[in-house]
Amino acid sequence: MNLSFIQPPQVEWASGVLADGPLLRKSTRIQDLAGVFADEPARQQLAGERVVYDVEMLDTSPAEGELYTGVTHLYPGRVGREYFMTRGHFHARREQGEVYFGLRGNGLLLLQTEQGEARLENIFAGSIHIIPGFTAHRLINTGSDVLSALAVWPGVAGHDYMALASGFKLRLFEENQTIQVKEVQNG
Ligand code: PA5
Ligand code: NI
Secondary structure, three states: OOOOOOOOOOEEEEOOEOOOOOEEEEEHHHHHHOOOOOOHHHHHHHOOEEEEEEEEEEEOOOOOOEEEEEEEOOOEEEEEEEEOOOEEEOOOOOOOOOEEEEEOOEEEEEEOOOOOOOEEEEEEEOOEEOOOEEEEEEEEEEOOOOOOEEEEEEEOOOOOOOOOOOOOEEEEEEEEHHHHEEEEEOO
16 A cells, blocks of 8 residues: 655754644734733833744644644743743633643743632643643743743634733742742732
């Protein structure tokens, strides 16, 4: 039988770079993140064009039952003393979960339930994070290298950025070269 072998897309584990798939790419810059960090004047002083994170994903079907695969590259940096982080979101379909796999760098995955209970998981090369349904999620880069994480989530999940537009319960700051967690009232 003369059957050819399909070459699947690949992820280079050490860097998180995706190859050989139909890819979609999105960069999120300082200018896209108004109101996300605690120190808004500090954000405005940074170059608006500076990329905070890049997401690359395989361009696959969003139909019920299908899965998306993507990699987030969150760069090191701070707005004021607050570490660079993703916007963070609940899924529009709240019951839908997601899995994150740490690939490189060091940081935290901030999880928050609809009841406002927040928790933090260490993320590093090899870490596995089961994000249950009804749980908002945000990556925070507390290290000095790029933090890259692979994610797999249902195509129907969607993103709801508005529900936590006023912020998550916890914020992460650098103080005297240590990581400080602050609980905020509006989260
Ligand atoms: O599906 C996910 O949770 C990730 O791919 C995120 O979308 C990605 O990390 C970017 O974060 P956000 O969508 O909160 O800007
Ligand atoms: Ni998600």
